[in-house]
Every structure is written in C-alpha cells, then in structure tokens.
Amino acid sequence: PQTIYLKDYKPPEYLIHDTDLNFTLDNESTRVVATLTMSRNPASKVDDSALILLGENLTLLGVQLNGDTLSPDRYLQTQESLVIHDVPQHEKFVVTIENTINPKANTALEGLYLSKNMLCTQCEAEGFRKITYYLDRPDVMSRFTTTLVGDKEKYPVLLSNGNKKAQGELPDNKHWVTWEDPFNKPCYLFALVAGQLECVRDSFITQSGRRIALEIFVEAHDLDKCDHAMQSLKNAMRWDEETYGLEYDLDLYMIVAVGHFNMGAMENKGLNIFNTKFVLARPDTATDSDYEHIEGVIGHEYFHNWSGNRVTCRDWFQLSLKEGFTVFRDQEFTGDRTSKAVKRIEDVNALRTRQFAEDAGPLAHPIRPDAYIEINNFYTLTVYEKGAEVVRMLHTLLGPQGFRKGCDLYFQRHDGQAVTCDDFVNAMEAANDVDLTQFRRWYSQAGTPVLTVSEHYDSDTQTLSLTLKQDNPPTPGQPRKEPLHIPIKTGLILPDGNLAQCRLQGSEQVSHKIVLELTEKEQTFVFEQLPQKPVISLLRGFSAPVKLKMQRSLEELAFLLSHDPDTFNRWEAGQLLAGRVIAELVEDLQNDRSLTINPVLIEAYRKIAQHGWLDLSYFALLLSLPSEIYLAEQMPIIDVEAIHTAREFVVCQIAKHLEDDLRGLYLDNHRDESGCFEAKAIGRRRLKNVCLGYLSKLDDTEIQRWSLKQFDTAKNMTDQIAALSVIVNTPHPARATCLDAFYRQWRDEALVLDKWFALQATAIPPDTFDAVERLLKHPDFDLKNPNRVRALVGSFSQANPLHFHAASGKGYRFLADRIIELNTLNPQVASRMVGALTQWRRYDEGRQALMKAELERIMSTEAISKDVYEVASKSLA
Ligand code: BAL
Ligand code: ZN
Known part of the structure; x- marks a missing residue:
C-alpha cells in the first residue's frame, strides 16, 4: 500500500463550483447522476493535465462533457479513478457522470449503505468516492444541490444537506425532494438519509432573533428517547453563542440516529448522522454517563458547524485543526453544564490511560501526522484528545480573553476556507501579538514529555x-x-x-x-x-x-489530598498515594511476600469518606482507586495478574476498614430519584454505587441482598447496571438469574443489550473467556454491527486486561480471529480492534511472543485491507 506524505501536498488542479446530484434510490442498486460544473484551479502550478476523479466500487454507466456523451476512448477507468482527457483548460465545463452503487453490499459502512431498512451515508474521510467519481479531498469546496427520488412506502423521509427547496410526486408510487445547501462545502460533509423515520420537532431562537427548526429523526419505537438529545442541542446552540459568539447559519438543523455506524457521530452540514448510542436516552435505558456523553457528542457535532464546516481542513493531515479544537470546545461545554472538576478528571483519565499509551507505542504520531497509508487510522486519541490538550495550552497561555480574540480572528480570516493548523496558530499570534514559534512544535513532535x-x-x-x-x-x-x-x-x-x-x-x-x-x-x-x-x-x-516525576512522601501526598484547593491536583494526590501503595504491593507479590495494607492510605481514604463534600460526583471520584489500565501504564513491564491482585486487595482493605462509613454513605444516598438529572441526584447515584462496589467485596449476605434489591427495583439504568455489575463480579448466588432477567427485560433495546454484552466481556470471574466465546454465538451477536462488536470484542480486548492477557494466549487468538473476519466486512472496525495487540512490547517475553505471532497471522490475511495492514505492520516494525 502507498504512503501519503504531508510534504507532497499540492493544491487541486481543478475546482468544482457546483455539484448537482440526483439519486434514484434502491437498497441494492441506487443510480447516481452527478453533474459537476468545473474549471481549472488558477492556483495549480501544473499545466494542461487530465482530470482525475476518484471513485471506488462504482459501476459506471456513462460520462458526458458539456452535454456530449464521451466515447470510452476519451476516458480511462481504473480501480480507484476515472481519468478524463482533454477537458477545457480556459473556461468552465460540465462533467456528468452516471453510475450505480449497491448500498446493501456495503458492510464497510462508508459511502452510501443500508442500516436495517434505512439508507444513509458516511463520507468522512474518503467515503464520497464510493458514491460517485469526484475530487474527494477537503480543499475542493462546492455548492451542493441534491435530488432524491424513491419509493414513497420504503423511503417516506428523504433528507440531504441544507434547506428543502422543492418536492413532488411521481408515477409508480414514487416521490422526490430537492435539497440545496447554500454554503460551499467539501464532499466529506455531504449526507443523505432515506427511510421510514419518525421525527421529533422543536425550534431555537438565535441571538439575532432567527428561528431555527430542529428535527431529530429516529425509528418509531425510539420516539420516546429523544428529549435529552433535543435539549442538549438547544443547550449547545446557546452555549456557542454565549461563549464564542457563534450563531447557527441554516434555517434547519437535523439529526438522524442510525444503529450501524463506525464512529460516534458525523457533523454533515445541516444533517448530522449519529450513532444511536449518542442520541437515544430514557432514564430506564441510559445511565447518567450516557446522558452526559450524549450532550457532549451533540455539542461536539454542533460546534463543528463553525470549527470544521465553515472553516475546514486543507488536507487530512490537518485533522486536529477541527477535531482538537472541537473536542476542547465540547469539553468546556460539558464542564460548564455539569461539574468542571469531574469533567477535567474524566478527560485526563482517558488521556493518560489510552492516549499516553498510543504516544509511547509503535503507532505514535504527532497531532498533525506527516504520513499515512489509510487516513481512517488517524482518527486517534492523539489527534482528538492530545489535540484538545494543545488547544487548552493555548487557552492557558493566552488567557480566556486572549484565546477568544484569537478564535474571533481565525473565524473572521478563514470563513469559507480550507486551512491548516498553522493558520490557527497564526491567528492566535496575530490577535495577541505573541510569538508561538516554539509552541508550534507540539503539532509536529510525537511522544509525551x-x-x-x-x-x-x-x-x-x-x-x-x-x-x-x-x-x-x-x-x-x-x-x-x-x-x-x-x-x-x-x-x-x-x-x-x-x-x-x-x-x-x-x-x-x-x-x-x-x-x-x-x-x-x-x-x-x-x-x-x-x-x-x-x-x-x-x-x-x-x-x-x-508525565510529571516528582519525589513526594506519602505524607506530603496526604497533605495535598486534604488541602489542595485545585480540584484536579487534590484528586491527583489521592491517585498518586493509592498508586504508590498498590505498586509496593505488586512488588510484594512478585517477591512472594505477604500483603499488608499501608495505614496512610486507609487514613487518607477515611478522611475523604468523612469530609462533607458539596460535589458528590467529585466525592465519588476521590473515593475511587486508579484503574488497572492506568496502573499498568506506570509499569515498565506490565504484570496484569499482580496488578489485579494488588488492587483487589486494596479494595477489600478499604471496604473492611471503612465499612461503617461506606454503609452509611450507601444508605444515606440510596433514594429513588429516577428521571432526575440534577447534579445532586447524579452525584448521589455515583457515590452510592462506588460504596456498593466496595461493600460487595466483603462477602456479606446483607450486602448481597442490597445489591439484589437495587437490581430488582431500580427504575433507572445507572442503578440497575451498577447493581448488576456488582452481582456479576462477585460470587453472588443470583448471578445467572440476574443476567438472564436483564436480557429478557431488554432484549428489544439494542443499546441496553450492548451493555449486557460489555458487562460480561469485562467481568472478573474465571469463566469469563468461556462466556465471551459463548456470547459470540449468541443470536443477538452480529459482526456487522460495530456497536455490538465494540461491546463484546472491544470491551474484552481493551477493558479486561486480566482475561484478555491470559498467559495461554487464548485471548489474543480470539481477537485475531475476529480481526481476520472483520477485515473483509468492515476494515475500519477491524483496524480499531488491532489496537489491543499493538502494545505487545510492554508485556513479558511469553506474552510478547504470543501477541506478535497473532499480529503476524493477521498480516498474512488474504486481501488484507489498508486499514489493518497499516496498524499491524507498524506494530511489528
Ligand atoms: N468528524 C468525525 C466525527 C467527529 O469527530 O465529529
Ligand atoms: Zn469531531
């Protein structure tokens, strides 16, 4: 496979001024007629070149130039392109292309595909070329007009970007709709949806007094799970006006929820397409964290309307320009809506466990990469999360006002353009009269300092x-x-x-x-x-x-845990303290010494438990130990079993020594507040469930009754799944009954069923691997559904270190088998799954050999996709 380099960037040789698309929809054979009004790009240095349009998996029916049908000797069709010779060099010309595509056969979920009975698209990064031949690159921006023609029964709803311009009826029970998007956009922001969908409607009045129609489209049985998404959208619109002075520009904002989606969501202009996971919520089906993530993702996609759509990326190396900035914006939004302290800790936790590992591994790359084989592999934690940290550092260095001045200048200078990360930093420099030359190194240097x-x-x-x-x-x-x-x-x-x-x-x-x-x-x-x-x-x-390295005594950490007014560092002191104690226990285990708990930790946790905290979600985080994955990150050679045993030992010791406090906190905070999402109610649920987690380790029949009762009576998913988790991860007598009851209760709710799969895939008991293998054959498991794959295969390989890294290597073999199957079905999802094997150098020699052998087996897959090839080969290099 070919490597693409940033240094080879050249402006496009041709421009597309207008893109007129006509779709005759059919699940298995959709006909596309694309009429492109084009001209040479005066900025291109290349003389008289053929026009090269990109396209994949298309059945070409015909090509016209200025209305004349071209004979096949006037163009050349390859696997990945259509080359048209002798196009006019000095005036505008019109190319018309007619082709068909098969959405049903498109299991890669890129381009136009079928999700249940709904046709939908995903074009970022390079999916548009699977719809028609085009200049599929973000610096070619065009005005799109889209007409959709389809059967009225099969596709009563026909959606595309922009504003609805016209619609009508046709013979044979068909109808059509024309959409016009007044804003120039690259084709990665194109979207189309057609199917039997129901709509929830609302509106928003902008700061300048314009009324925007808001519409969320879902399947009929999900109509009762849209309220939170709609409210989140309105919150995001208001927040962006208040925080950045940015107002929405079209008259209509639509969101469609689809069950089969590779990503979380997609910011297509005026027509966001979302994974159902980030839209649907009802108190009994979604947890408090789900509610928070939905608001965050709705915000994220909405904020892209400016940071991504109005100002977009020149090329895909600049991805962090829109993603890092937009993640920073959504993090701040969520912090303002919930608890700033908790949000910052959650984000740093994710960064330090996953992104730091990426930055220290074989796939480390700068937030602006300089080479790639498959761009889909670069939608990474580095580009997104570290990218957001880089924007945050600019915010810190320039202060809130200076940062806002820089943003204002950036949007003012570049509205309607496709630009680079340098343009962003230039705007920050110019607006604040500072020199950020050295700061720019963050964009080009990989690795965690x-x-x-x-x-x-x-x-x-x-x-x-x-x-x-x-x-x-x-x-x-x-x-x-x-x-x-x-x-x-x-x-x-x-x-x-x-x-x-x-x-x-x-x-x-x-x-x-x-x-x-x-x-x-x-x-x-x-x-x-x-x-x-x-x-x-x-x-x-x-x-x-x-990564901060500083000598601190345990007493000094305990002092900071009691006194630091900075909420992050106060929590961090507790994590460092616990991490040190657990690391010592790991050493004891490795040297066959018996385990005893350090009383400094118990006393520090007692103090936390007895302090009167206002922010109960923060309190719950203070009481929580660092995760096994975070602890593993701190070890040069990861000893999964010792980490697990040492951490479990500390959990049990805290439970034993603080039993009265934990019982009191559980009982005080256990009340039925289902449907209430005020900070206090959320905090009470978080706190009580952390306490239940500790108490469940006591092997006490009264606590077993508490968890069973909580499971049976919960009217909200937060409490139900927390109780089930405790039951599944302890030798609770009702384990099998509860898992079965949960399945029967929720078998028709795909997102809840994902939780059921994930919970079993991340379980501690020794029979977990057998359960995972059984679940793979479960009638509700579907390798073609990314959410289900992530729930079972992803959770097991990425969030169950104890069982995935079993010394026998059966976890690795299981994963490699799935990757090889997914390679043909959905290369993007397949390559994401390789992630769990990329860190093989961090384990002991035995595991290293086993992981490497599986990576090599993956590399020998017949017809290996670019996606999987890039990740597997770089991991082995
Ligand atoms: N642009 C891809 C999905 C997202 O980051 O919003
Ligand atoms: Zn994004």
Missing part, C-alpha cells in the same frame, strides 16, 4: 527554587526532539492549607496562582519571600499533557 522536578527551599533567603527538566522521548521516525513550550499552572500551599503569594524572581507578577512557562530543556524558577516552606502544587488542572 517527561517533566522531572526538583525543589530546594532555603530558609535563610526565604526562597524556593524549582528546577524543571523536560525529556522528550524518541518515537518512531523521530529520534531527536526539541524542547517544547509547556505551561505549568502552579500554586504554593502553606502548612495551614492557604495558598502563598507567588513572587517569582525576575517577574513583577504577584499572584496566588501562576503559570510557569517552561521553554528550555532545563530551567530553574525561584520563588521569593517565603518565610515557611510551602508544598508545591504543580501542573494544576493538568495544564499540559506531560
């Missing part, structure tokens, strides 16, 4: 010297790195818990909070006028995506 910190307090001079050293580890293709510009939010905490004034030598700034700007490889910052030695709170709010 390691910050080593040392401190020295001098009581004679009353100064505290802080020396920070940054190491930027080599990554594939990047052996040497330059120092980065790293903002480090800092506070100094006095023994009484108050923040000291930071007086930095050489600076006039005096404040309780300060942003240190590390730009050198090593730099010393001196704080003055400190009569007492403070405790340093560094990297507050996790102000940069780095």
Whole structure:
C-alpha cells in the first residue's frame, strides 16, 4: 500500500463550483447522476493535465462533457479513478457522470449503505468516492444541490444537506425532494438519509432573533428517547453563542440516529448522522454517563458547524485543526453544564490511560501526522484528545480573553476556507501579538514529555527554587526532539492549607496562582519571600499533557489530598498515594511476600469518606482507586495478574476498614430519584454505587441482598447496571438469574443489550473467556454491527486486561480471529480492534511472543485491507 506524505501536498488542479446530484434510490442498486460544473484551479502550478476523479466500487454507466456523451476512448477507468482527457483548460465545463452503487453490499459502512431498512451515508474521510467519481479531498469546496427520488412506502423521509427547496410526486408510487445547501462545502460533509423515520420537532431562537427548526429523526419505537438529545442541542446552540459568539447559519438543523455506524457521530452540514448510542436516552435505558456523553457528542457535532464546516481542513493531515479544537470546545461545554472538576478528571483519565499509551507505542504520531497509508487510522486519541490538550495550552497561555480574540480572528480570516493548523496558530499570534514559534512544535513532535522536578527551599533567603527538566522521548521516525513550550499552572500551599503569594524572581507578577512557562530543556524558577516552606502544587488542572516525576512522601501526598484547593491536583494526590501503595504491593507479590495494607492510605481514604463534600460526583471520584489500565501504564513491564491482585486487595482493605462509613454513605444516598438529572441526584447515584462496589467485596449476605434489591427495583439504568455489575463480579448466588432477567427485560433495546454484552466481556470471574466465546454465538451477536462488536470484542480486548492477557494466549487468538473476519466486512472496525495487540512490547517475553505471532497471522490475511495492514505492520516494525 502507498504512503501519503504531508510534504507532497499540492493544491487541486481543478475546482468544482457546483455539484448537482440526483439519486434514484434502491437498497441494492441506487443510480447516481452527478453533474459537476468545473474549471481549472488558477492556483495549480501544473499545466494542461487530465482530470482525475476518484471513485471506488462504482459501476459506471456513462460520462458526458458539456452535454456530449464521451466515447470510452476519451476516458480511462481504473480501480480507484476515472481519468478524463482533454477537458477545457480556459473556461468552465460540465462533467456528468452516471453510475450505480449497491448500498446493501456495503458492510464497510462508508459511502452510501443500508442500516436495517434505512439508507444513509458516511463520507468522512474518503467515503464520497464510493458514491460517485469526484475530487474527494477537503480543499475542493462546492455548492451542493441534491435530488432524491424513491419509493414513497420504503423511503417516506428523504433528507440531504441544507434547506428543502422543492418536492413532488411521481408515477409508480414514487416521490422526490430537492435539497440545496447554500454554503460551499467539501464532499466529506455531504449526507443523505432515506427511510421510514419518525421525527421529533422543536425550534431555537438565535441571538439575532432567527428561528431555527430542529428535527431529530429516529425509528418509531425510539420516539420516546429523544428529549435529552433535543435539549442538549438547544443547550449547545446557546452555549456557542454565549461563549464564542457563534450563531447557527441554516434555517434547519437535523439529526438522524442510525444503529450501524463506525464512529460516534458525523457533523454533515445541516444533517448530522449519529450513532444511536449518542442520541437515544430514557432514564430506564441510559445511565447518567450516557446522558452526559450524549450532550457532549451533540455539542461536539454542533460546534463543528463553525470549527470544521465553515472553516475546514486543507488536507487530512490537518485533522486536529477541527477535531482538537472541537473536542476542547465540547469539553468546556460539558464542564460548564455539569461539574468542571469531574469533567477535567474524566478527560485526563482517558488521556493518560489510552492516549499516553498510543504516544509511547509503535503507532505514535504527532497531532498533525506527516504520513499515512489509510487516513481512517488517524482518527486517534492523539489527534482528538492530545489535540484538545494543545488547544487548552493555548487557552492557558493566552488567557480566556486572549484565546477568544484569537478564535474571533481565525473565524473572521478563514470563513469559507480550507486551512491548516498553522493558520490557527497564526491567528492566535496575530490577535495577541505573541510569538508561538516554539509552541508550534507540539503539532509536529510525537511522544509525551517527561517533566522531572526538583525543589530546594532555603530558609535563610526565604526562597524556593524549582528546577524543571523536560525529556522528550524518541518515537518512531523521530529520534531527536526539541524542547517544547509547556505551561505549568502552579500554586504554593502553606502548612495551614492557604495558598502563598507567588513572587517569582525576575517577574513583577504577584499572584496566588501562576503559570510557569517552561521553554528550555532545563530551567530553574525561584520563588521569593517565603518565610515557611510551602508544598508545591504543580501542573494544576493538568495544564499540559506531560508525565510529571516528582519525589513526594506519602505524607506530603496526604497533605495535598486534604488541602489542595485545585480540584484536579487534590484528586491527583489521592491517585498518586493509592498508586504508590498498590505498586509496593505488586512488588510484594512478585517477591512472594505477604500483603499488608499501608495505614496512610486507609487514613487518607477515611478522611475523604468523612469530609462533607458539596460535589458528590467529585466525592465519588476521590473515593475511587486508579484503574488497572492506568496502573499498568506506570509499569515498565506490565504484570496484569499482580496488578489485579494488588488492587483487589486494596479494595477489600478499604471496604473492611471503612465499612461503617461506606454503609452509611450507601444508605444515606440510596433514594429513588429516577428521571432526575440534577447534579445532586447524579452525584448521589455515583457515590452510592462506588460504596456498593466496595461493600460487595466483603462477602456479606446483607450486602448481597442490597445489591439484589437495587437490581430488582431500580427504575433507572445507572442503578440497575451498577447493581448488576456488582452481582456479576462477585460470587453472588443470583448471578445467572440476574443476567438472564436483564436480557429478557431488554432484549428489544439494542443499546441496553450492548451493555449486557460489555458487562460480561469485562467481568472478573474465571469463566469469563468461556462466556465471551459463548456470547459470540449468541443470536443477538452480529459482526456487522460495530456497536455490538465494540461491546463484546472491544470491551474484552481493551477493558479486561486480566482475561484478555491470559498467559495461554487464548485471548489474543480470539481477537485475531475476529480481526481476520472483520477485515473483509468492515476494515475500519477491524483496524480499531488491532489496537489491543499493538502494545505487545510492554508485556513479558511469553506474552510478547504470543501477541506478535497473532499480529503476524493477521498480516498474512488474504486481501488484507489498508486499514489493518497499516496498524499491524507498524506494530511489528
Ligand atoms: N468528524 C468525525 C466525527 C467527529 O469527530 O465529529
Ligand atoms: Zn469531531
């Protein structure tokens, strides 16, 4: 397969001014007529070239140039293109292409495909070329007019981008609709939906007083699960006006929920297509986290209307321009809507467990990659989540107002254009009159920087010297790195818990909070006028995506856990404390020593449990131990069994020592507030379920009764699934009965059934692997449905380290078999599943050999897709 390089970027040789599409819809043979008004691109340096349109899996019926049918010697059709010779070089011309496609055969879910009985599209990144021959690249922007013709019974609803312009009836029980999108757009933002859908309607009045019609389309039986999505959309629209001054531009905003979808959702102009997972919610079917994610994803896709659609990417190497920025925007939105403290911790947790691993592994790449084989492989945690951290650092360095000025200038300069990450940083620089030359390295350097910190307090001079050293580890293709510009939010905490004034030598700034700007490889910052030695709170709010190495005693961590006013660092102190204790226990296990719990941890957790917290969701996070996956990230060679045993030991010890507190918290917070999504009610559910999780380890029949009762009587999914999880992960006598009851209750709700599959795939008991193999043969398992594959195969391989990494290698073999099957059905989903094998160098020699052998077996797959080939081959390199 061919590698595409950023350095080879050239402007398009031709432009498409108008794109007129006519679809005659049929599940197995849809006819497409594309009429493209084109001209040469004056910005192209190439003279007199043939017109190369891209297309895949298309049956070509005919080509016309300016209305004349071309004989086959005037064009050349290849596997991936249509080359038309002798097109006019000095005036506009019209190319008309007629072809057919088979949506039903399209199991890759890219281009036009069938999801149950609904026709829908996914064009980002390069799916449009599976619909018709086109200049399928984001810097070719065109005005789209789309006419859909179809059977009235099969496709009563016919949707595309923009505003509905006309509609009518046709003989043979057919009808048609024409949609016109007044905004130029690249073809990756094209969308079409046709099928038997019901609609929930509402409206939104913009800040300038325009009424926007809002429509959510779902299957009939899901009509009662749209309220939250609609409210989320209105919240997002208001938030973007208030926070960024950005208003919606069309008269209509539509969202369609589909059951078969490779991604979470897609921001097609005016017609978002969503995975049902991020639309449908009813208190009894969706958890509090589901509700939060739905609002976040609805916000994310809505915010793309500006950061992505009005201003789009020049090429796919610039993906983080729209994704990193939009993730930052959705994170802030959710933080404002829920709890800023909790949202930041959740995001950092995801970053540090998954993205840090990616950045340290064989597939590490900068947020703006410089080469790819298959662009779908670069919709990564690095491009999205680290990309958002880079935008967050700009926000920190420039301050909220400076950042907003930069955004305003960016949208003003580039509205209607396809631009680069550099254009974004240029706007930030110009609006704030700063030099971000060094900061730009974040876009081109991969890998997570390691910050080593040392401190020295001098009581004679009353100064505290802080020396920070940054190491930027080599990554594939990047052996040497330059120092980065790293903002480090800092506070100094006095023994009484108050923040000291930071007086930095050489600076006039005096404040309780300060942003240190590390730009050198090593730099010393001196704080003055400190009569007492403070405790340093560094990297507050996790102000940069780095690994911090700092010597801290357990007592110092316990002090920060009690006193740090920065909610992130306070939680972080508890995680570090627990992580240290668990790491020591892992060593004990590896050296056959008996386990004893460190009392510092128990006392620290007792203090948390007995403190009066206002934000109960935050309280629940403070009480939670670091995950096995996070703990594994901290070990040079991962010992899955020891991590599991040590962590379980700590869980049991906390349960035993804090039993009275945990029981009290459970009982105080267990009430029926189903349907109430106020922060307090959500917090109570989170807190009580964390307590139930601890108590369930006590092997106490009364606690078993509590969990069974909670499972049987819950009227909300948060409580029901939390109780089921506790029952499934302990030797509860009702385990099999509850799993069966849950299945029978929810067998017609696909998204809830996904939870049932996922819960069993991530279970701890020793029979888990057998259960996973059985579930693979379950009548409700479907390898063609990405959500179901992610629920069973994804959860098992990515969220069940204990069983997936079984020393026998059966977990690896299971996964490789599924990847080989998926390779032909859905290469995008297949390549995502390879992820679990890419980290093989982090395990012991035995496991390394087994994982490598499976990667090699995957590499020998007949007709291996570009997607799978790229991830597997780079993992082995
Ligand atoms: N653009 C692909 C889906 C998303 O990030 O919104
Ligand atoms: Zn996005």
